[in-house]
Amino acid sequence: MVGSSRLSIDDLIQIVSNGGCIKTGIDVYNAKGTLLLDRDYLVETTKILNVIKDNGVNSITVNSSENSGIWDKDGKHIGLDAGGGLDSDDSINRSKVNEDKVKQEALQEPALSFDPSAGEIEKKLYKIEEIKKTAKVKYAEAKENVKKVLSDIRETGGKFDYTEVENNVSDLVSFLTETDNAFSFLTKELFSYDDYLYNHSVNVCAIGTAILNRFNKHFSNLINDFLRAGNQKALASFSRENDLTTDCFTLFQKDDLSDISLGFFLHDIGKVMVSDTILNKQGKLTYKEFEEVKKHSFEYGTFILEENKLKNSYLKNIIKYHHGPLFEYEERCYPEGVEFNAIPIYVKICKLADIFDAMTSKRCYKEAFNQINVVTDLFRTYAQKNRLLQLILHSFVKSIGIYPPGSIVYLKSGQLAYVLHSEGPILLPFTDSAQITLKKQPDPIDTARRDTNKIYQVDASRSVKTPTDVYDLLPSYLQKVISKTAD
Ligand SMILES: [Fe+2]
Ligand SMILES: [Fe+2]
Known part of the structure; x- marks a missing residue:
């Protein structure tokens, strides 16, 4: 006999706990139109019913036919009559008693906002998949470019085609700046682990550029607000209260931003002069080996810039100081004798992007760490040290998009x-x-x-x-x- 009845979730939980099972025959949605239970799903555990209850749904309609309804622990189909309620079992009687209450609750449930056509969502899905595709192409191009730079340096003993890199990176940077939330579209490729150094260069460029753009926008709005109000004094006291140095208020213009992105891209260029055996070593580095790795920044990197007569200070600072201290007495930083205050903001951003990428990448000697744990760790280590780091990390979290669109x-x-x-x-x-x-x-x-x-x-x-x-x-x-x- 076909019929339907609205039953309380508590009663259904009881039935399933006693070994019975349920197939509603009617899809169950929450108030927002999200399907909680498919009509043909056989409920044999209470987990799903508890989820439905957690959604604020206190009763559901169950259809009784040959293929749906309620079965007891012996597999006997328990019929429902069209007037509501079941016709046997203790829990059934309770259902009848509760029926008025249940009906009342059902009336109070908000209307569904389900739109089955949802053409807008489809458009959005296509857009996401198209941007993902473009991001993949940009990423692959940049990766090929860094491969070429490093092999040119190896072959010539230090020389590479700077203009070619500049053109290539500006293409990636335009994509990163012009596409809304672009960085998050790159993440799928960003965390693959072949060819570590090539990927790492593109990743640090993408992550660093995203943070810097966000940070720059945030500060330009802040400064504009103060200046529009003609309030220089307020700006000064804001800096004092937040313990911010003047370089927080540097507004980077478009050309500066491109140079900085290029610096992010080339930050580890000096690693081409460190042997692969040391770079890929599985165990702990010896003192001597670590001393050699350190040189990639302040010695080898600087040498390559000089060889190519590159005097851009953004590039120079990033390459030389991207392992510098972010706060007073930070350990394992180099080169030695550099004050944390002397490290420019964009170099600090490079260092954070560098740590994030290194930690979230899989290497021959370690697994990739979960991105959320890494961000949490970065906050724990750096956010309390000074206000500037806290602001950078906020821009960081806002830009990276832990969950990329399309994932x-x-x-x-x-x-x-x-x-x-x-x-x-x-x-x-x-x-x-x-x-x-x-x-x-x-x-x-x-x-x-x-x-x-x-x-x-x-x-x-x-x-x-x-x-x-x-x-x-x-x-x-x-x-x-x-x-x-x-x-
Ligand atoms: Fe480095
Ligand atoms: Fe690096």
Whole structure:
């Protein structure tokens, strides 16, 4: 007999706890239109029901037919009558008793905002996949370029084609500056680990440029606000209160920014003169070996600049001081005898980008660390030391976008979701909590909103995936976008 009844989640939990199972026959959504339970999913554990309850849904409708409804622990189908309620078992009677209450609760649940056509989302998906493709090309071009620079230096004993690098990097930098939130689109390629030094050069350039742009924008707004108000005094007291040195208020112009990005790109150029045996050594470096590695910055790097008659001070400072101290008494910094205050902001940014990339990259002697843990560590080590570092790190977190658009994340509910926007992040779930592909496209979830249920937050303990990794689980609308934009 076909019928449907609205039942309280608590009663359903009880039934499943007693060994029974449920197939609703009707999709269950939360108030935001996100599918919590597919109509054909057989619920055999209470986990999913608890997730539904955590979503603020206190009752659901269950259809009873041959293929759906409720079965007891012996596999006996328990019928539902159309008037509501079950016809046997203790829990059934409780359901009847609670029916009025449940109906009332159901009425109070907000209306669904589900738009099955969702053409706008589709457009956004195409845009993301196209930018990912461009980012991949830019990255590969820059990587080829750094490969060529290093091999030229090896062959000529120090010379390389500076103008070629300049043109190439300016192309990457334009992409990074002109595309909204561009850096986050590069991350998929950024954290691959072949050819470490080449990747590292491009990564530090991309990360550093993103932070610097963000920082520059932040400070130019701040300074403009003070100046518009004609308030030089306020600016001075703001700097004093925040213990900020005057170089925080350096506004980098477009040409400066390009030179600095180029410096980020070439920061480790001196490593070409350190032997691969030392650079790839699996164990701890000896004192002598570490002394040799140190030279890549203040000795070999500087030598290469001189050989090519490059006098640009941005380039020189980055190459020479990118292992300098960020605060007083910081250890293992070089060259020796440099005051942390004397290290320019853009060099400090280079050092943080350098540490971040080194830690999050896989090497022959170590695994890649989780990006979130690395950012947390950077905050722990540096943010408390001085206000400037704190401001740089805030720009850092805002720019890097831990969850790149177009990547796939796990939610705390166990669902898989496609990242639509790295800020928030804004997510589009496409499976239920048992990782069964949803048949309908739900509304995106903005995880930064206060009223977003915590089960929709990203599960940071699980690694970020690409759509190709989970291709078979993607719903057809996503598969279509991915295959259309594939190479
Ligand atoms: Fe270095
Ligand atoms: Fe480096």
